[in-house]
Amino acid sequence: MSNERPINVAIIGGGCAGVTAAFELTRPEHQGRYRVTVYQLGWRLGGKGASGRGSADRIQEHGLHLWMGFYENAFRVMRECYAELKRDPATCRIADWRDAFTPDPFNGLADWSPGQVWSSWTARLPPFEGLPGDPGNEVPRWTIAQYMARSLELVRALVMTVQEPASEAASGAQRAPAGVGTPEALLESMSSLLKYGQFATLAVVIEALRLMELALGTLRRYPENLLLRFHDAVATALRERFGKLVETDDRLRRLWEIIDMMLAVIRGGLRFRLMTDPRGFDAIDDYDCREWLRLNGASEGTINGAFVRALYDLTFAYEDGDVRRPRVAAGQGLRGAFRAFFAYRGAFFWKMRSGMGDVVFAPFYEVLKRRGARFEFFHRLENVRLADSSRLAEGERPYVEALEFDVQAEVVGGGEYQPLIDVRGLPCWPAVPDYRQLVEGERLEREGWRFESHWDRRKARSRTLRVGRDFDLAILAVGGGAIPYVCKELLERDARWRTMVQQVKTVPTQALQIWMSASMSELGWNEPPINISGFVEPFDTWADMSHLASEESWPWPPASIAYFCSVLPDVPEEERVRPAFPEEQHERVRRNCVHFLREDIVHLWPQALGASGDFRWDVLLDPHEQPGVDGSGQGEARFASQYWTANVNPTDRYTLTLPGSLKFRISPLDNTYDNLTVAGDWTDCGFNQGCVEAAVMSGRLAAHAISGAPRLEEIVGFDHP
Structure with missing residues (x-):
């Protein structure tokens, strides 16, 4: 390595795009040229792919996450990450990428037939040659x-x-x-x-x-x-x-x-x-x-x-x-x-054998830490400040002069927050922060600080990073829905960014996870574990995730686990600013869940209803319940023990691929700003659709924009017709 000062790169956002950019820039081939710091809202990495462990080590996801067999870039960096991590299979049950992902060839569609009934259209898709990311x-x-x-x-x-x-x-x-x-x-x-x-x-x-x-x-x-x-x-x-x-x-x-x-x-x-x-x-x-x-x-x-x-x-x-x-x-x-x-390649879908946070983001975090990357958790970006255009020299490109954050919480002793927990030998992310590591943590927990909520603006202090002192280059890798809130100056001064925000729209989503004492066959589903889509709203997609039962720590394991997800109808923007909005949407999704279980799931699970015609609420398992002791009560009240989410935070909203909108996306290769690039599935990355592969491609492109690596021809699909 030369005696030159390393280039300080600030990556804002630790989702798929941000961690991919960090992974590429900290490769040993760069010989320490880039000193990377990831600034992350709240206590965990993952963005829309975040997951956490709750009661009984239940895996609680942002939504239903499946990887597809054409995700060449995502699997390639993931496989390289596991190879570098070198976990010991004797002490860690997910030591290799093949431990983390399993082929999932059985898939289906919910078909509304001319006879006015729902039926399942299933198929076992054959394996294709090779493995994704070979x-x-x-x-x-x-x-x-x-x-x-x-x-x-x-x-x-x-x-x-x-x-x-x-x-x-x-x-x-x-x-x-x-x-x-x-x-x-x-x-x-x-x-x-x-x-x-x-x-x-x-x-x-x-x-x-x-x-x-x-x-x-x-x-x-x-x-x-x-x-x-x-x-x-x-x-x-x-x-x-x-x-x-x-x-x-x-x-x-x-x-x-x-x-x-x-x-x-x-x-x-x-x-x-x-x-x-x-x-x-x-x-x-x-x-x-x-x-x-x-x-x-x-x-x-x-x-x-x-x-x-x-x-x-x-x-x-x-x-x-x-x-x-x-x-x-x-x-x-x-x-x-x-x-x-x-x-x-290999299989049409690949299922993860634990939560996406555990399978994807914990390994990335561990490898990046070994390489010397820093992580600043509890950092909420408030503004990307541009240099005053009147101060620019002739021919000088505009640049970011400061990044303004709210520090949501301070770490006791001023050190780095340690985010992972151990679940029987597997490093995992918790569903809530470790308040013991935070200054006045007991008070923060008692007062219910919601570090991942856009509507909770409480903070410990403000912090401003300045170009040349704290960072040289910045990668904006927040969710696309957050751009209007963190880039006000950019939007005010740059018509292209304003048009992008107007044209590249996002939507909220909703998700449901249920754990049951009845097996799928006892509920009337007599085919193998499946992923099925095309069903009726409010939850048009279902995946049988019963294989995750052994990953959790129940007193007695669930006989079945089911994940559901769907789009969530949006509301006018003026309604989203009210402080009560996230709780209202959470309750709205709860009502959707109850209605779905009562009225719709019977079309897929014929034995899901009891003699009264209502859903069999007694099959729902409560992680706090002990054998022979009433926990969640009876009837619909038992549903409170399950997990559901309304993904309405700006960073959680899903980026749409609307007709006529793609030409307005901004590329990570765009060099309008001298020290700023972007990363995320909302960018122009060669596969302009909201998914893991698009985010990873965008992160690799952002790294290329800074370092020239990886080469564009190595980013599979970037030059796709």
Whole structure:
């Protein structure tokens, strides 16, 4: 290392983006060039991924957290973190990343059938080659044409599962075109089928799909008009064959919804010339995904069906939280769906074997501490102060001259707060701070200071960090919903930032966790543990998390654990400023939970209701209850022992991907301000959707903006079409 003074980097926010940026900047390869300090609201890292241990070491999450098999960047840094941590498996049960994450292939959709009943549409998705985050750069960079060809392969495979009379299959096989060799022969075969209209049997339709697949997958140049006419002829033939069948056969209806959606995607790709447009999927981001599918021939049944509905539910894609206003940018919607279904490795979903705080943020904290990073907890950012523009020299870029914080609490003795607790050998985050470490901690606990609440403005003192003295560079890694509150000067002086805040909207979410003495089979769910979406609000997504029972410390373990989440309808901004607002929203979610358990869960768990027709409240477990001793009371009163949350804090709100909004996002690579970059899933990071992968990509980009590392080509998916 040289004798130069290290560059002091202040990272504000310890969620996925912030800790990723810290991880990249403190790599040994930098030889100590960057001295990193993370400033964090409250007592724990995690942001929207935070979790804590409550009574009986219950895991209490911000929401339902699953990692997807295409999260290449997130898994890569996570695997490197565990490798560097070198935990001893003899003393720590989660020592390696494979201890922390488990493949989760069984997934489903809640399907509202024409018979006016809910049913489960389940599937075990096959493992794909490799594991997410495998070292090296062997992850393929898919082109849009390759995605379209893969979509046709899927359509062809689904059509092949449909039975047809043997006589039709035989006659169709006789008329199917012969194999093709040269590009000219391929196009000639397609032209011949169009000319003679020979799409009478499924065998011919299947062969036609193969020809289209070959054309998109192998030809560098092809006549788009021919492909579009050929596609429309094939789609018409399929609609004629499926039209009557789907009315009475749920299996065929579900198959048809996927086929119809993929045909619309392929038609849209041809009509909008996505394969040759240099903007790639971004070219259609001004359209809503449903709107774009409808423009390209998808039926109303498909557009409102379980598959499309689940794509919206999983990304909380409802403007203002209103389920009557589903909106997501079509380009990013397609990019996300294609990567999710065609680019996953190992498994479609990966479940964590403990809370996300324990599995993700505790290991990052430990590694970063070993590397010399500092953490300043209980620091609430109040203002990003810009240098007076009148003092800037000619040609000098504007810069941040100070970061103004409220210090929420002081640590006894002035040292660093020690945030982790030990749960049978596993470092974990508690659900509440350790008041014993805080000055006047007993008083703070007695008075109920809520360190993570935007509405609790109490503080121990103010603190101002000054450029050149306390920091050189800053990474703003707070949640997107917090920007209007901490960047008032930026918004006042910079029209781009004002427009971003106006256009890149956020919504609150709600989550529920219940622990039960009855197993899932006793509740009427007779399939394997599952993740299911597309269900009815107020909780459209459910995951069976019963595997976490052994991670907690109950006197007797729960037989089942269920997590639910959904968007929470927003309220006017003027109502959010009232001090009582968070408690009102917490009570609102409680009412939603009770209604959901009484009225809706029976469609998934047929045995969840008792003889009276009410939910079986007696199956809910209370961590404070002893065997044979009444704890939570009877009936609905027992629900008070469960965990639910209204995620209404500005930092907790989920960032939407609204049509027409993505062009207003600001990139971590933006250098408008000399010493400031941004990080978070609200930034322009190459995958502009609220998720762990987007946040990690953004954190890596912020580190690149400062240090030049990692190289852009190492950030998987950043250059995705």
